[in-house]
Amino acid sequence: MRGQAQEPPLRADTGGLEAHMARLLTRLAEREDPLLTLGVRLACRATSQGDICVSLGEAAGQPLAALGEGEAGLAPPLRVWCEALRRHAVVGRPGEYAPLILDEAGRLYLYRYWAYERRLALDLLGRIADDPGDVDPRRVRDGLDRLFPPTADGVDWQRIAAAVAALKRFCVISGGPGTGKTTTVVRILALLLELAAGRPLHIALAAPTGKAAARMQEAIRISRETLQVTDRIRDAIPVEAATIHRLLGFRPGSVDFRHDRDNPLPVDVLVVDEASMVDLALMAKLVRAVPPRARLILLGDKDQLASVEAGAVLGDICGDAPGFSAVFRRRLREVTGQEPAGTPCTAPCSGSGPETGPPIRDAIVLLTRSYRFGQQSGIGRLARLVNQGDGRSALALLEGGECEDVVWRPLPSPRELAPRLAEAAERLGAYLATETPEAALAALDRFRVLSAHRTGPFGVEALNQLIEECLEARGVIRPRSPWYCGRPVLVTANDYNLRLFNGDLGITLADPAAEGKPRVFFRTAEGGVRRLPPARLPALETAYATTVHKSQGSEAEEILLILPNELTPVMTRELVYTGITRARSRVEIWGSAEVLAAAAARRLTRSSGLRDALWTPR
Numbered sequence: 001m002r003g004q005a006q007e008p009p010l011r012a013d014t015g016g017l018e019a020h021m022a023r024l025l026t027r028l029a030e031r032e033d034p035l036l037t038l039g040v041r042l043a044c045r046a047t048s049q050g051d052i053c054v055s056l057g058e059a060a061g062q063p064l065a066a067l068g069e070g071e072a073g074l075a076p077p078l079r080v081w082c083e084a085l086r087r088h089a090v091v092g093r094p095g096e097y098a099p100l101i102l103d104e105a106g107r108l109y110l111y112r113y114w115a116y117e118r119r120l121a122l123d124l125l126g127r128i129a130d131d132p133g134d135v136d137p138r139r140v141r142d143g144l145d146r147l148f149p150p151t152a153d154g155v156d157w158q159r160i161a162a163a164v165a166a167l168k169r170f171c172v173i174s175g176g177p178g179t180g181k182t183t184t185v186v187r188i189l190a191l192l193l194e195l196a197a198g199r200p201l202h203i204a205l206a207a208p209t210g211k212a213a214a215r216m217q218e219a220i221r222i223s224r225e226t227l228q229v230t231d232r233i234r235d236a237i238p239v240e241a242a243t244i245h246r247l248l249g250f251r252p253g254s255v256d257f258r259h260d261r262d263n264p265l266p267v268d269v270l271v272v273d274e275a276s277m278v279d280l281a282l283m284a285k286l287v288r289a290v291p292p293r294a295r296l297i298l299l300g301d302k303d304q305l306a307s308v309e310a311g312a313v314l315g316d317i318c319g320d321a322p323g324f325s326a327v328f329r330r331r332l333r334e335v336t337g338q339e340p341a342g343t344p345c346t347a348p349c350s351g352s353g354p355e356t357g358p359p360i361r362d363a364i365v366l367l368t369r370s371y372r373f374g375q376q377s378g379i380g381r382l383a384r385l386v387n388q389g390d391g392r393s394a395l396a397l398l399e400g401g402e403c404e405d406v407v408w409r410p411l412p413s414p415r416e417l418a419p420r421l422a423e424a425a426e427r428l429g430a431y432l433a434t435e436t437p438e439a440a441l442a443a444l445d446r447f448r449v450l451s452a453h454r455t456g457p458f459g460v461e462a463l464n465q466l467i468e469e470c471l472e473a474r475g476v477i478r479p480r481s482p483w484y485c486g487r488p489v490l491v492t493a494n495d496y497n498l499r500l501f502n503g504d505l506g507i508t509l510a511d512p513a514a515e516g517k518p519r520v521f522f523r524t525a526e527g528g529v530r531r532l533p534p535a536r537l538p539a540l541e542t543a544y545a546t547t548v549h550k551s552q553g554s555e556a557e558e559i560l561l562i563l564p565n566e567l568t569p570v571m572t573r574e575l576v577y578t579g580i581t582r583a584r585s586r587v588e589i590w591g592s593a594e595v596l597a598a599a600a601a602r603r604l605t606r607s608s609g610l611r612d613a614l615w616t617p618r
Helices: 018-029 034-048 080-088 111-129 137-147 156-166 181-195 209-226 232-235 244-248 281-289 313-318 325-336 359-363 378-387 391-400 414-433 438-446 460-473 573-580 591-599 610-616
Strands: 100-102 108-110 170-175 203-207 240-242 267-273 296-300 363-369 406-411 445-450 488-491 505-511 517-524 529-532 541-543 545-547 556-562 583-591
Touching: 018 034, 034 080, 034 100, 034 108, 034 232, 034 545, 080 100, 100 111, 108 111, 108 363, 108 610, 111 281, 111 529, 111 610, 137 156, 137 181, 137 445, 156 170, 156 325, 156 363, 156 438, 170 181, 170 232, 170 313, 170 359, 181 209, 181 232, 181 267, 181 296, 203 209, 203 244, 209 240, 244 281, 244 378, 296 313, 313 363, 313 610, 359 363, 378 391, 378 573, 378 583, 391 406, 391 573, 391 591, 414 438, 414 445, 438 505, 438 517, 438 529, 445 460, 529 573, 556 573, 573 583, 583 591
Parallel strands: 170 296, 170 363, 203 240, 203 267, 267 296, 406 583, 445 545, 445 556, 556 583
Antiparallel strands: 100 108, 488 505, 488 541, 505 517, 517 529
């Protein structure tokens, strides 16, 4: 069963039947072992919950009931457990080919996840170690001076980010809403085009969802028009963004893509937005499909929720972002004229001491100055407090009422929820008073209701039903059929033929062009709308309220964030932070003080070896 890894083709996880997997590996192991059975069950359960592996060190000695086993007793000590597992042929070490991989840190993987993690780490490290050798520092400095004029406000981290993207084949630009990631990357593309000196430069833009791709297109189109560059450079900056699946060449019924290591993407520069939403498997396939000598630029907010699938890849890649090495700081000083002595949000960088540390630290830039939320912005202050884990101060800010753009209301009981939702329902229903589908979609985007959960008394299923009942009672809608006029819907599955993607928002309206029959209207990337018959649509759901997870990649002028009445596993600072930062001008939160404070104190942690593989000094 065990041998040297032969790089077999990776396949998608076909299901999480823990008991079935445990029985299968027990048969392959040819003898029963409760420690093997426990390890298999925990490894399967971990991947279904978003982890890449299970940390046996964290599980060792824990009550089995706390691990989801529903049994009395404790998990074994780590040393005993690892020794028992290594006696089975179905458990291999890193580099071997076996159904389970157990590394020296006590992390137990299903093989496919270990292989994805290993491939991604090796590909990133190889890209990081291979800096372009044809970059002229003087030309970079000249381009930066034009595109990022020097200021007297200290270090310009957007300028630094552009320099890093010019000097490296791999670059991550992380920052919260309003920190200028899109503006920065448009100027980076202009700089790279200028440095190409007329040579063709094939640039591609991608995002994990259709909604995120559409927002990326809109933002880049707007930023491109304000650039102080020649028409040739401006026209060479693309505005069309694709989903990652479409970019790679989605194959129905297969987990493989048309573009891979043997058939790489025809790009010189690839920019990926909303990278925090990309899971381990997709990121591994994407990076492998980018030509080794092309530039890969990831944009995202490392503090947002991670993908709903396995892995917190952007967070692992960014690590603790301690700052640039001394050698790279000298290169940056040469091309920027500035001294990036540390990251913008940490103490002086580790590079100020001995020249030690992993090379990846030179590829990470954090943008922290928000151009949307000023120093006195309640949304900005609240987001920072939650992100710092200071739930008590966040609650004090909310309850103090000093900031008009953040509002706190105690969570009502389930029985009192319906009358409390009446005002929100009335505001949501305002889009039906508009005269065109374009205006209706724009109105729907001005106010959104978010929840942490799908189910439960405060989940989106209950909220959608209550809001629908409120609107019906006021005569605003008449839900006599599923496709009643005014029903907002959220697409929950990709349909590449229809160009509809998971997360796209639409509205059902009577279409005069179709004899008043119901049609669902969706916004196009170009700013218009298109209409589709309901029968042609992929899976979708009513969307008066959506989960915070589903809201990623979108924003609204005002957000109503409804928290659950008890602390649940999904309630972390990342979820609260993501919900708050969906708002552009105002956020209202309904919750309990205890749940908010406890959630802010909890970080989303996912078991993984990727951070160690990238950040362990060599």
